[in-house]
Amino acid sequence: MSTKQKIVVIGGGFAGLNFVKKIDKSKFDVTLVDKHNYHTFPPLFYQVASSELDPTSICFPLRRELRKHNCHGVAFHIGKVRKIDVAAKTISTDYETTHYDKLVIALGTTNNFFGNKDLIKDVYTLKSTDQAIRIRNEILFRCERAAVEPDNEKRRRMLSFVVIGGGPAGVEIAGAVGELKRYILKRDYPGIAPDDLSITIIEGTDRLLGTMSREASDTALRDLNQLMVEVKLGRLMKTYNDNVITLDDGSTIYSEMVIWTAGVTGVPIEFSGTDYKAGRGGCFPTDQYCRIEGLEDIYAIGD
Template identity: 35%
Template sequence: MPGTTQLNLNIPDTTKPRVVVVGGGFAAVNFVKSLPGHQYQVVMLSKTNYFGFWPLLYQVATAGLESESIGEPLRQLFDGHEDFHFRSVAVIGLDPDQNLVHTAINDLPYDYLVLATGTKTDYFGNAEIEKNAFSLKDISEAVDLRNQLLRSFELANLTQDPAERQRLLNFVIAGAGPTGVELSGALAQMRSHVLPADYPDLDITKMNIYLVDGVDRVLPPMSAYASQHAHSYLQELGVQFKLNQLVDSYDGQTVKLKDGETLETRTLIWAAGVTGNLVAGLPDDRVEHGRYLVNHYNMVQGYQNVFAIGDVALMKTKDYPKGHPQVSPPAMQQGTHLAQNLARERRGEVWAPFAYLDKGTLAIVGRSRAVADLPGGFHLGGLLAWITWLTVHIYYLSGFRNKLVVTANWAYRLFTRQPGTRIILETNNQRSVRRPA
């Protein structure tokens, strides 16, 4: 058509083996960083043009950090990496028989394909909840949630309807894993130290934070020690628990639980589950529980040149019969290990099977409160676990600027108890509450 822009991936021809990486998260980034650029042409395809440090998304959502401080452009991250090519484009399908990746622009042939697409929010088939709830999987969703939280307080300060005011001040979080626990703690501390000064004419003591989960404890993936201490910390902060409960429905105003109990709220935050972000094209029998079945070399079953790494990979081992946990450490280690195996192949060496080194699990529950499960059966709680959490997250943040900005933000908050700039950025998100006309 006249005036239509013609697009092309514009990947240069090469005599090297071409490695196409789909995704730009922890697994993908560590894979590319570890792969010798002089031996391969690497093409990374990702809808977003940045690498996000997802463990800190909840702080963006609760105005603790600016969104730019937890993201780094992928082009900048690999600046100077030999024969690396990034394209911000959606991958819409695969043809493993023809060694092709189908993108929204055109097809791209590969010699090796690495699927590192991570996860997406799992609503378990509930379309109503998917439509009305807020999730927290990337920076844009974190900004949407921050807008929702701040707009709720603004509208609660304006409305003359007591029932609507209470609905605006009730916040329900579905899922008591790390995301739900960290969000609950951050909201509770906002209620104690920030909102009374921001809204002196609003009775913030009416604000309720409900944490809902279908199991009988918080942080179910962690130890009983971590769970008990996290529960105690949240209880001290005034979080209300609805355990052994499942969310049945949510119409934008009322959360209905499976036992029939209802919670009036304008904000349901869905942190109840994730599933693999799969790309169409591989046979259904190569997928189990929303993840690609892989062997101990991260090869997708039945293929010698198609790999899956990170959250989207299901590698069954003696220690992890249901696959590795869908968190960043296994993803990072699988990315690095696969790159090392490809380098071994170029040297004519035998591939090594992947073995996960569990360095422990951390979760923060507010200022000076955190829990840690460490190797060897050791556990930490309180201030020492909190300092450990801060140190680990600063270490793994990408880019000197981000490390500096986040450290400065946290130091400021430590002494002032004030989170970051609490501004509302209007979006077209139809779920958010709006100022009455």
């Protein structure tokens, strides 16, 4: 039996994978747990969604990476973590319960619907490879259907796209659909006029890319306008029912495909054996060593 302490890392994204590469395996037994058996590169989800990249271009098997020298000895277990029992020092997934001496949470973020959970049934999201593929397939299917639709109004409705959220992901996917409108339709779908496709991006603040510089915001706005993307700033979506978006000023937009990129929140996880609750936005407040404040032997890293 090994006398080394066991570290369990939840999440094989940037933070989790880099952690298991750097930690001294001669001092710890390390197990990496993830709901997928592959690592992805999230900044390029929009390129998969817009058919500019194949999914395999941004994904690679975790087990292949763990065979490399700096990961020698790291075990991989597949499973979505359902519960952390702080008292028993175990995590429970869909398939097993695993003991830890020290736990590292690196689950990243998921979509934030700001309390409107019903939206998940009606909108398209862009937080995983599967979601990006779903968007890609739907956009292509709509273009194919529109190419053989004789009714002008039905064709325009099929090609009515709205992106909610003017952050990096929203700007990127809106720009990609704008490129489809300006450059690709006339080449691949000559029967569809560019004006038949509408793409609108809605942002609640007064500028795009709010976390970046004013120059970046202005450049993004200029480039989206050149790609024939309509930009609505200072507007919030209130409801989305029967393909109609209602904004906070009472105006409406018809859209048969809404892509939600309006915000993120921490991946929710259940704790037992403690009364601990995650902070605002699902965040875990930590000290300077990434130890979660209020929990013993549990750390949080990454998004």
